[in-house]
Amino acid sequence: MKGLNALAHALLYIKMRTKKSQLKMTETIAILVVFFILLLFGLVFYGQYQKSSLAKQEERFFEGRAVASSLKTNFMQEIRCEDEPTGTCIDLYKFDILKNKIEEPGSDYARFYSNLFYGMKVSIENLISDYFDGAVLYESPVNWTRKTAVQTPVILRDVTAVAGDGTYIKKEYFGVLNVEIYR
Amino acid sequence: MLRYTGKKSQLEVVGLIVIVILLSLALLFYLQFSLRKEPELKKTYTTAQMTNNMVNTMLRTSTNCNAIENTLDVLIADCANDPDNRGRVECRPGVYSCEFVDSEIRKLLDETLNLWQKKYRLYSFLIEAPEPPIFDYNNDIQKCTGNIDSSDTYTIRTAGGLLGVVLLEVCVE
Numbered sequence: 001m002k003g004l005n006a007l008a009h010a011l012l013y014i015k016m017r018t019k020k021s022q023l024k025m026t027e028t029i030a031i032l033v034v035f036f037i038l039l040l041f042g043l044v045f046y047g048q049y050q051k052s053s054l055a056k057q058e059e060r061f062f063e064g065r066a067v068a069s070s071l072k073t074n075f076m077q078e079i080r081c082e083d084e085p086t087g088t089c090i091d092l093y094k095f096d097i098l099k100n101k102i103e104e105p106g107s108d109y110a111r112f113y114s115n116l117f118y119g120m121k122v123s124i125e126n127l128i129s130d131y132f133d134g135a136v137l138y139e140s141p142v143n144w145t146r147k148t149a150v151q152t153p154v155i156l157r158d159v160t161a162v163a164g165d166g167t168y169i170k171k172e173y174f175g176v177l178n179v180e181i182y183r
Numbered sequence: 184m185l186r187y188t189g190k191k192s193q194l195e196v197v198g199l200i201v202i203v204i205l206l207s208l209a210l211l212f213y214l215q216f217s218l219r220k221e222p223e224l225k226k227t228y229t230t231a232q233m234t235n236n237m238v239n240t241m242l243r244t245s246t247n248c249n250a251i252e253n254t255l256d257v258l259i260a261d262c263a264n265d266p267d268n269r270g271r272v273e274c275r276p277g278v279y280s281c282e283f284v285d286s287e288i289r290k291l292l293d294e295t296l297n298l299w300q301k302k303y304r305l306y307s308f309l310i311e312a313p314e315p316p317i318f319d320y321n322n323d324i325q326k327c328t329g330n331i332d333s334s335d336t337y338t339i340r341t342a343g344g345l346l347g348v349v350l351l352e353v354c355v356e
Binding site: 063155 | 209213245246
């Protein structure tokens with residue numbers, strides 16, 4: 001009888017221990033689940049952050065390219081007025097010559113400027129006078145999904161205007177230099 | 184037994200506090216990066232380039248005014264010289280320099296700064312008599328929440344020897 005009692009006690013003890021262990025295991029699993037959920041949450045968050053940071057970096061690069069292209073065009077000796085600070089004036093006579101040179105198919109000019117203006121459209125617009133509307137210097141034949149433009153007011157100088165007495169006079173118009181960059 | 188349970192609860196509270204601190208740090212880290220506004224290169228460059236070029240180009244523009252010298256700066260100076268009679272130069276029959284300058288500048292602003300949706304103020308006044316201004320075109324510059332970029336000071340001289348200035352302020356947002 002005594003032996004049986006001891007056995008029953010032992011069984012009960014083992015059963016209790018097993019239940020406690022099970023409980024502890026469930027608790028450990030729950031903690032692990034929560035930990036992994038948090039880890040996953042962190043990874044998703046980090047991934048999103050990296051994605052947006054990459055997009056921002058790409059945008060910054062695109063903007064940088066736009067500014068650099070605009071500066072490059074603004075400071076081109078080929079079209080700027082001789083006696084003016086760089087980036088403020090375009091000589092229409094020079095502009096016209098360069099435009100014709102670029103449009104010569106297969107010429108060295110066409111090759112050189114198509115490399116220089118790759119992925120760009122460069123044009124001028126004449127705003128208030130009815131002398132002429134504007135002209136496109138170069139338009140890159142690329143398929144683009146996005147574009148950005150930098151517009152700079154510039155003086156458009158015509159050195160070939162003729163006065164009433166038949167002499168050449170200098171006329172200056174309000175223009176905008178449009179540099180569009182494609183991506 | 185009671186003492187043991189109390190210690191366990193304390194430990195759990197410490198764990199909870201650690202988690203809260205970690206989460207707060209993560210949130211702060213995120214906010215620091217997401218709210219930091221970096222200067223936009225293109226916007227800064229275009230506005231700086233635009234403000235100066237705009238006034239310089241505008242003043243030197245040849246107009247259709249029937250005058251020997253018909254650039255806008257000459258016409259503005261003429262207007263400033265005799266504002267009571269709307270200027271002395273008659274650009275078209277019945278249209279004197281002040282009215283002509285006003286219509287040309289409005290046209291220019293419509294084609295540029297208004298079209299590009301900029302907040303700006305373009306104004307001009309005589310140094311000796313700043314009030315009333317020669318002209319003052321204000322497009323919500325007072326509502327600018329960013330920086331205001333000013334052009335260089337461009338001067339005009341009237342036939343009467345008075346000195347005037349033309350200034351442009353553009354909001355960079």
